[in-house]
Amino acid sequence: MAVESKLLSGNEAVAQGAWEAGCLIGAGYPGTPSTEALEAFAKYDDVYAEWAPNEKVAFEVASGASMGGVRALVTMKHVGVNVAADPLYSMSYIGVNGGLVLFAADDPGIFSSQNEQDTRFHALGARVPLLEPADPAEAKFYVKQAFAISERFDTPVIVRSTVRLSHTKAVVECEDRADQPRKEYEKSPVKWVMMPANAKVRRKFVDARVEELAEFNNASVFVRADYRDTSIGVICAGVTYNHVREALPEASVLKLGMTYPIPDQAILDFASRVDKVYVVEEASNYLSMQVKALGVQLSEFVEPIPPDDELSPGIVRRAFGIETPEFDRFDGALPPRPPALCAGCPHRLVYSELRRMNAVVNGDIGCYTLGALAPLSSVDSVVDMGASLSMAHGMELARRFSDKSIAIDGRPIVGVIGDSTFAHSGITSLLGTVYNQGSGTLCILDNRTTAMTGMQGNPVNGITLQNRPSRELDLVKLCEALGVEDVQRVDSQNLAEVRAALKRAVASDGLSVIVFCSPCRLLVRTRKEPPTISDCKRCGACLKIGCPALGTDDEGCAKIDEMQCIGCGQCAQVCPFGCISSEGRE
Ligand SMILES: Cc1ncc(C[n+]2csc(CCOP(=O)(O)OP(=O)(O)O)c2C)c(N)n1
Structure with missing residues (x-):
């Protein structure tokens, strides 16, 4: 077997692992810090990969590929797992045919997300195994293991990363691809059709599977107990392991690679061989809760580890009463660089007009979220992908059905959404508003790309991940087909047009959609002379x-x-x- 050393990020190592495992199909939706995993996977010659409009669709595409008998990888960021949770929880009951691996990347420290959330709770909820690699080499190895576990135990498997793993590069030994023969698909309604009678049967299967997986985990490559000074025993998993080793080189450490289901016997054994047991984890109490539930008495830290934010070796050392500022995250006097819409960004004039009109703006997630910052300061809410119009509709209902005058009376209520986000989950919001005869204005900011996450193609611009032919989506025709009677297309770089369109839209009693078009400035890299x-x-x-x-x-x-x-x-x-x-x- 040819072995070649490559410098890979955690995300690239995930792609390499999937490729080596003979994974044939990849699907996903972009989201930092997960995006590069599918982008890297798509570059291999002998695979098929696609961006889906959202994570739920991506998970279903991968599930279908698994049902069809091939190995499939699906990638997303942590909040994407919420969107994919519906099929994930049912696929847990169903299991797989070809191996099915979900790669989810969490963002402790909230560098580029709307919240800080621990995917491991989804594994616990859906009762599917979850692996946590600590470095890129392990990421590759674990993904290969994940496919094997998926097929052996008839389950989807989650591989969880965090921002430090996803974006850190290290040397990884790369091997050849092991092509997998396609498995036969056999019709089996009890397994594949989740109606109550069948789901009851599979529910029992899931319970038994969790037991078997825990037993497997106890004696697996995912458990590593390193005994050094036994006065301190630290239990940890994933990237946290590196912080613990750096901060406490003398401590005994139980490193867990599969944290659902946890290896109960291995933990009890470790706890019995050290004087004091600690669980060190990042922005979560997932692991400590599980260890405590086994009856293990956890020792108190000298200084508690903060329940939020990224971990660092300095924080770990302080938790054990060791003050060493050189271990702290660099906190030097760097000039602040607050995010801002780029020079020439086509979103800008829409926001400056909305502020001038004193509109209540329900925003959404993308570069255009930056319309919340001064001096534009025009966005009132940002919740989750697709929420802009549904929130605007709800707010409009609050105004329509309240018996008193409320603060937003007389102000235009507007939703603002990007093209990728509209395709992700804005279409159903619009449909709901049309169906329920809602009013208000929806601004779709079509900058011809998914800019925020690095310029991925999407159904609106019709550019596919592996550059296969597709077609653009005509947003005006789509809105008309959904039943919106007032739809305008406007050049978002032309202030007079932007102003006139918004004025007309907010004056109407019904629902109006304005499709603001102009490409992202990073797509069209031309510049003219400054004025x-x-x-x-x-x-x-x-x-x-x-x-x-x-x-x-x-x-x-x-x-x-x-x-x-x-x-x-x-x-x-x-x-x-x-x-x-x-x-x-x-
Ligand atoms: C459920 C979920 N999936 C993915 C993301 C990551 N994400 C943030 S913004 C964005 C896309 C924004 O693209 P678009 O709507 O076209 O706006 P643009 O950035 O181009 O202005 C994505 C994928 C997220 N925040 N939430």
Whole structure:
């Protein structure tokens, strides 16, 4: 077997592991920190991979591939598992034909998510095995093991990563692919048709499977007990293991690789051989809860580990009463770099207009969430993907059916959603509002890409993961087909058009949709000459659009940073005195 060393991130190692395991089909929905796993998988010649419109669809595609007898990988970020939870919980009952592995990446520390959530609780809820690799080499190995476990125990398997594993690179020994013969599909309603009578049978199967898996785990490669100084025994899993080893090199450590179902006997054995038992984990109490439930007495830390945020070796050392600032996360004086919409971003003028109109804006998840930040400050809510319009509809109902006047009376109620997010779960929100005769305005910001997660294709622009032919989605026709009577398509870089469209939409009593079109500036990497500024009146109107290329000079006059400016002309359009000119530039 040829072995080649490669420098791989945790995400790339997951893809390599799936490829080596003979996985044929990959499906997923982008989301930091998981995205690169499917992108890397898609690059292998002998696999098929696709972005689905959302995680539920991705999970179902992979489940169908498994049913068809091949190995399938499905990837998503932690909040995506909530979206895929419905099929996940039923596939737990059903099991698999070809191996089915869900790769989910969590974001402790909330670097790029709407919450901090521990996927392991989904494994506990769905009662499917969960593996937690600690480094890229282990990520590759565990994914291969996950496929084997999936087929042996007739279950989907979750491989859980966190941001540090997904985005850390290390040397990984890569091997050849072991092609898997396609398994026969045999019709078996008791297994595949989850209606109550069959689900009752499979429920018992799941209970028995969990018992068998726990027994398997106890004696598996996933349990590693390293006995050193036995006065301290630390139980940990995944990336946390690296922090513990660095912080407490002398301590005895029980490293768990499969944390659902936990290896009960191995834990009890370890606990009996050390004086004090501690569980170190990151932004969660998942593991400590389970260890305590076995009757193990956990010792108190000198300084409790914070229940939230990322772990570091410094935090672990402090928990054990060892003060060593050099172990702390670097907290030096770096200049703050708050996120902002890029110079020339097509979302900007929509938000500056919505703020001017004093609209109540139910936002959604994407680059356009940044419309919540000053100076645009126009987004009132961000909850989950697709919530913008359903929230706007609910708010409008609150106003319509309340017997008193409420603070939002007289203000336009608007939902703002991106193209990828609309395809993910905005379409059903719109359908619900149409069906229930709701009103309000929905702005779809079609920038021709899934920008926030790194410019992935999506059903709206019709670009597929492996560049296979597809078709674009005509958003106007789709909205019309759903029953929206007032749909406009508008160039989001043209202020006069944006203003007129919003004015018309909010004036209507019914439901209006505006499809704002203009490509993301990172897609069209052309720049024009920056505009010129003369005789600035220092009114500050241009600064209110929050373009990072605009500032002021010592006299308070508007000034353009030519390094950042791409010459989009948005500032020239908002200047009320015509002092900013894009005329004649090329
Ligand atoms: C359930 C869920 N899945 C995935 C993500 C990750 N995510 C955040 S924004 C986004 C897509 C945004 O794309 P789009 O709506 O086109 O807006 P853009 O960033 O292009 O403005 C994704 C996939 C998430 N936050 N939640």
